[in-house]
Amino acid sequence: MDCRYHSAPDWDGSGSQPPPVTMLRSLRCLCRLQPTIGHVRTMSQYPPTFREPTLPPEQTDEAREQLTFSPIKAAPSDLTSSAFDHPAVKKFTNIIMKGGDKNLAQILMAKTFERIKRTQIQRLHATRDAASEGTPDQDEEPVCDPLQVFLKALENSKPRLQLVPIIRGGITYQGRVVRLKQELHRQCEANRAYAHYTYG
Amino acid sequence: MLPRCRLTRLCWLGLRPMSAAAAPEPAPSVFRTSVSDPREHSRSDLGRLYTVDREDHRRLFQVTGLRKSLSAQARTFCELALMVRQPALNVLDSLRASDPSRPSLRFLLYGPYGGGKSTTVAHVLHWAAASGWLLVHFPEADRWGLRFREVTASASDPQAVDHPVDAALWLAHFRAQNAARLAELDLRTGETYTWSRREATEAGSPLTDLVELGVTRGKHASQCVLALLAELKAHASAGRCRLLMAVEKVNAFWCDSTARREDGSTVKFGDMTVIRAAEQLLRPDWSGGAVLTTIAPVRGGPEGSHLPRHQLGADGWRALEPFVPIRVDDMSRAETYTMIDYFLERRWLQAPAAATERGKQELFFRSGGNPGKLAEICSMY
Numbered sequence: 001m002d003c004r005y006h007s008a009p010d011w012d013g014s015g016s017q018p019p020p021v022t023m024l025r026s027l028r029c030l031c032r033l034q035p036t037i038g039h040v041r042t043m044s045q046y047p048p049t050f051r052e053p054t055l056p057p058e059q060t061d062e063a064r065e066q067l068t069f070s071p072i073k074a075a076p077s078d079l080t081s082s083a084f085d086h087p088a089v090k091k092f093t094n095i096i097m098k099g100g101d102k103n104l105a106q107i108l109m110a111k112t113f114e115r116i117k118r119t120q121i122q123r124l125h126a127t128r129d130a131a132s133e134g135t136p137d138q139d140e141e142p143v144c145d146p147l148q149v150f151l152k153a154l155e156n157s158k159p160r161l162q163l164v165p166i167i168r169g170g171i172t173y174q175g176r177v178v179r180l181k182q183e184l185h186r187q188c189e190a191n192r193a194y195a196h197y198t199y200g
Numbered sequence: 201m202l203p204r205c206r207l208t209r210l211c212w213l214g215l216r217p218m219s220a221a222a223a224p225e226p227a228p229s230v231f232r233t234s235v236s237d238p239r240e241h242s243r244s245d246l247g248r249l250y251t252v253d254r255e256d257h258r259r260l261f262q263v264t265g266l267r268k269s270l271s272a273q274a275r276t277f278c279e280l281a282l283m284v285r286q287p288a289l290n291v292l293d294s295l296r297a298s299d300p301s302r303p304s305l306r307f308l309l310y311g312p313y314g315g316g317k318s319t320t321v322a323h324v325l326h327w328a329a330a331s332g333w334l335l336v337h338f339p340e341a342d343r344w345g346l347r348f349r350e351v352t353a354s355a356s357d358p359q360a361v362d363h364p365v366d367a368a369l370w371l372a373h374f375r376a377q378n379a380a381r382l383a384e385l386d387l388r389t390g391e392t393y394t395w396s397r398r399e400a401t402e403a404g405s406p407l408t409d410l411v412e413l414g415v416t417r418g419k420h421a422s423q424c425v426l427a428l429l430a431e432l433k434a435h436a437s438a439g440r441c442r443l444l445m446a447v448e449k450v451n452a453f454w455c456d457s458t459a460r461r462e463d464g465s466t467v468k469f470g471d472m473t474v475i476r477a478a479e480q481l482l483r484p485d486w487s488g489g490a491v492l493t494t495i496a497p498v499r500g501g502p503e504g505s506h507l508p509r510h511q512l513g514a515d516g517w518r519a520l521e522p523f524v525p526i527r528v529d530d531m532s533r534a535e536t537y538t539m540i541d542y543f544l545e546r547r548w549l550q551a552p553a554a555a556t557e558r559g560k561q562e563l564f565f566r567s568g569g570n571p572g573k574l575a576e577i578c579s580m581y
Contacts, residue, residue, distance in 0.1 A: 083553035083562050084581050114579040118276050121547055125278040145550040146580070 046073050055081040086147060088154065113146035120144040231541040233284065238327035241292065245284040247535045249542050252280040252326060259380075260322075260329055263373040265339045267318045269575060277546045283535065283571075285316065287528045288323040294524065295327070295490055300439060303484050306491040306520060308450075310508050311528035314572020317494040320528055321446050324492055325377075328444040333489070334385075334432060335377045338370075338447045338478055342498040345457025345469045353462065356423065360473050361459060367421035367474050371414040374428075382408055387435050393427050395420045407431055422473035429477045436488035443489030445481040450493035453479065454516040455501045482519060493520065530569035537564070539571065543578050551581040 051067060053075040078090060089109065097105035120142045127140075143149055166175040233248040235241060241250070252260075257280045261271065266280075274280040291307055298305050309317045318339075325335055344363060354360035389410065393401045395417070401409055407428065414424030436443040447453075453475055459467040469475045482491060495511045497503060502510055508525055509517060531539065540560050543549045553559040567574035 083556065083559040084551050110580040113581075117548070117550060117579070118272070122276045122278070124547060125276070129278055144547055147551065 046071075053079065055079065088151060089147070092150075092154070113150070116146040116149050117144060120146075120149070231538040231545070232281075237330060238292070238323060239330050241284050241289065241327075243289070246286065246289065247283065247532070247538055249281040249283050249538065252282060254279070256326060256329065260325055260335075260377055262376045263369065265325075265337055265373060265377075266322060269572065270319065270322075273548075273575065277548070281542065282319055282323050282326075283316075283531075283539065284323070285320065285528075285531075285535070287316075287526050288320045290526055291320070291324050291492065292327055295324075298490065300442060300488045303487050304436075304443075304445075304489045304491055306482075306484070306523040307493065308508055308520065308523045308525050309492070309494040309528050310506060310511070310525060312506060312530060312570060313496065314570045314576075315528045315530055316571045317496065317528045318448055319571070321448060321492060321494060325444065325446060328442075329377065329381075331442070332381060333442040333444045334381055334436075335374075336429065336432065336443065336445045336478075336481060337373065337377060341447050341449045341469075341475075341478070342452035342455075344472055344474055345452060345455070345459060345467070346499050348457075348459065351459045351467070351472075354422070354473055357473075360471055360476070361461065361467050362419075362422035362473050364418035364421060367425050368415050368418045370474070371411050371421055371424060371428075375408075375411050375415065379408075382406075382411075385441050387431070387440060389427075389431055390434055391427075391431075393423075395423065401427075422477075425474050426477040429481055433481055433486045437486045439488055441488070443481075444492065445478075445489060446492045447478060447482070448494045449496050449498055450482070450520070451495040451501060451511040451513075451516055452498045453482075454513055454519070455498060458500070479519070484522075491523075493523070531571055531574075532569065533564055536567065536569045536574060539574060540564075540578075549578055549581055554578075554581055 050071045050073045053072050054063065054067070078094075093102070093105045093109050096108065121144050123142050124144055143152075163174045163176060166173050231249055233241075233245040233250050235245055236250050236253055238250075257274065261274075261280070266274065270280075287309065294305060294307070309320055311317055325337060328335055344366065348363055349365040350363065351361045352364055354362045387407045388404050389401060389407060390403060392403045393410070395401070395413070399413075399417075399420075401413065410424050410428045410431070414421040414428070432441070432443055435441050453469045455469055457467050457469055457472070459472075461467060470479070482493075495506070495508060497506065497511065502513065504510065512520065537560055540549065540554065540563055544555055549555070551559070554563065563574060563577060566577055
């Protein structure tokens with residue numbers, strides 16, 4: 001087995017780094033001993049000669065030259081060349097999907113975006129009409145791009161983190177702790193005396 | 201340019217080199233026309249949008265009359281802008297050239313779903329209102345039998361049914377569209393209408409009395425519509441007014457409705473008082489006006505083709521013939537780009553990609569130039 005296939009070839013100019021030499025050497029030893037587990041990616045249905053599929057904007061002449069006679073892996077079903085594609089939206093669509101009904105999930109996402117945009121743009125035009133004289137102040141404009149609103153909402157919904165020093169075995173690590181959660185617990189501790197009011 | 205041998209190879213593989221696939225640059229679109237008076241629209245305004253005067257917009261489409269998507273768009277954009285397209289200009293040219301003493305011209309707009317038939321009707325309505333015509337506008341005729349609020353047995357005819365609420369609302373729509381013009385024309389009723397033992401509309405009273413009675417007394421609203429349209433037909437034929445009868449989804453008139461009588465029998469559209477009122481204006485026995493109809497697949501009607509013979513069926517075809525068929529098709533590439541530019545100007549397209557040539561190409565490709573589809577796709581970005 002030829003071990004040079006273990007590193008992904010940098011044919012598409014993406015700049016992916018080959019594995020360090022030491023790692024290659026150890027892999028080569030591994031191959032000599034056990035040729036059956038030579039592949040880095042086990043359980044792949046494709047031999048290592050297969051290329052990753054690419055999208056039209058990335059297909060330079062050189063890339064196509066290389067692709068013309070090489071076998072290519074089947075494209076994932078959600079791979080798209082759309083100019084409007086966004087990975088976060090795609091991921092979120094998959095998360096809200098139930099029972100594999102992706103069509104419904106996409107419709108729900110589209111309607112949500114439309115609603116956000118409709119509200120904001122109506123507000124924008126209404127304020128413009130109200131102050132029709134002079135250009136409106138750029139700072140006071142509502143954010144109309146539903147994608148930006150969505151990304152901001154996603155950001156807001158993430159838990160807040162902070163670093164706290166934790167000593168383990170004489171070494172101080174910087175551990176990540178969810179701050180809000182900690183504060184909540186501290187409050188709960190402080191108000192434990194009133195716990196019996198909860199169901200009263 | 202690629203070397204010759206590689207070109208041959210790519211072609212053999214069914215691939216096209218990128219340089220050859222690049223589409224020709226469409227001309228930069230000046231998407232608005234300053235002519236906001238529909239009477240002055242001409243070929244030079246083709247493919248551009250004009251803004252409907254705010255007062256006209258409120259008057260013509262205050263109660264109902266626009267498709268839900270278009271009225272939502274108008275509300276969001278704080279203006280109603282319609283594209284001047286060939287089908288509307290064809291209708292307007294024919295209307296301008298028509299002789300009021302001859303039987304009324306009848307147009308039938310047909311075409312794919314979302315192609316702009318209702319928008320064309322809105323444009324023609326605006327022209328007719330600006331030209332001093334009276335408007336009899338039935339938006340979404342299928343509503344009367346499929347999405348009605350209430351039906352009751354008619355007092356005058358045991359077979360017929362009335363729409364107490366919908367007919368009153370329709371009369372309110374009629375009043376909003378025509379109040380100013382009716383006051384100018386001062387049309388009077390030619391007959392005496394007796395509604396009950398105490399209520400009657402004497403011959404010679406203004407037509408607005410009929411409208412007011414219907415709006416306030418839902419019980420008689422359907423009969424009021426019947427009387428009003430008969431009166432208008434007589435006035436138009438006598439040359440006292442010009443009348444535009446516009447019916448959207450006219451093919452519903454020859455379908456079964458979901459309404460039931462008390463004995464459980466199905467009500468046909470033709471058994472409804474309001475539809476009977478409308479049908480008398482679809483007949484070719486009057487002059488001084490025009491009839492503008494559209495067809496579109498309705499629930500319970502034939503599925504598949506949107507072509508007139510299929511959608512109207514034998515009865516509908518016989519009732520409407522002869523008519524001028526006008527196809528309202530998807531937009532051209534230039535028209536689609538104009539629409540995209542308009543959306544960009546109204547900030548409706550927010551994604552930065554939409555302003556690029558590649559984004560516009562994609563929107564045109566995905567919508568196929570269909571205005572409804574384009575609006576649907578653009579609503580997310």
